Amino acid sequence: MSFTLPKLPYEYDSLEPFIDARTMQIHYEKHHQTYVDKLNAAVKGIKFENMEINEILKNIDDVPSSIKTAVINHGGGHSNHSLFWQILIPAAETQEKPEGIILEAIENHFESFEKFKEQFTNAAINRFGSGWAWLVVNQDLELEIISTANQDSPLMDNKTPILCLDIWEHAYYLKYQNKRADYISAWWNIISWKKVSELFDEVNNK
Ligand SMILES: [Fe+2]
Incomplete structure (x- = not known):
């Protein structure tokens, strides 16, 4: 078995005008495909090639040191x-904002949806270089906004991501340049927000 690209749940131009079709196509077909290819090359012939990628990342200390960096980056x-x-x-x-339990949790933790949005935006803006901004559920089942460098996954810190924003330049440079x-x-x-809400429920119902 090898890792493959997941099917996109919409067309490349579906996110226009917010994310342009060309960026989506290159991001998915080239960037994501390259991570998949290099991950497959790194784990070829060993037990990790038959595991779910998120399970590998949660147990990153079990990965042999010779391929650990490749798995962290490409996995x-x-x-x-x-x-x-x-x-x-x-x-x-x-959808302007979430509804139901996830909205309640955000309001309880960050005071209001607007404050959450401001804090998340700041985490994304202030990430130096390439990386990601995240809304995660931590080990105490509390919401937390974090940012990671490069392709580091919150799963490696036992945090479950339910919302993420790619802030590598490849995610926006064609349309937004330095902005x-x-x-x-x-x-x-x-x-x-429906998907975020489902992911939040999954963590809470584990
Ligand atoms: Fe990306």
Whole structure:
């Protein structure tokens, strides 16, 4: 068995005008595919090639040191992008904010949805270089906003991501160039709060 690209749940141009079709195509077909290919090359012929990528990352200390960096970078890249595609929705279906239990949890933890949005945006803007911003559920089942460098996954720190934002330049440079803040602001329009809510329920019902 080898790792493969997950199917995108929408078309490349579905996220226009917030994320352009060309960026989506290159991001998915080239960048994500490269992480998958390099992950497959790293684990070829050993037991990890038959495991779920998220299980490997949760147990990263079991990975032999000779391939650990490759698994963190390319396995992280595969896992992070797979989640990123899932938590986006077509622009035509835009939802302003979450509802129900996830909204309650956000309001309880961050005071208000607006404060959560501000804090998450700051985490994304202030990440130096390439990386990700995350809303995770930590080991105490509390929400937490974090940011990671490169392709590091929160799963390696026993944190379960339920929302993520790719802030590598490859995610926005064609349309936004150096204006990362504009990309982040646009991204809030295409979050699938339904998916985030499902992921939150999954963690809570474990
Ligand atoms: Fe990316």
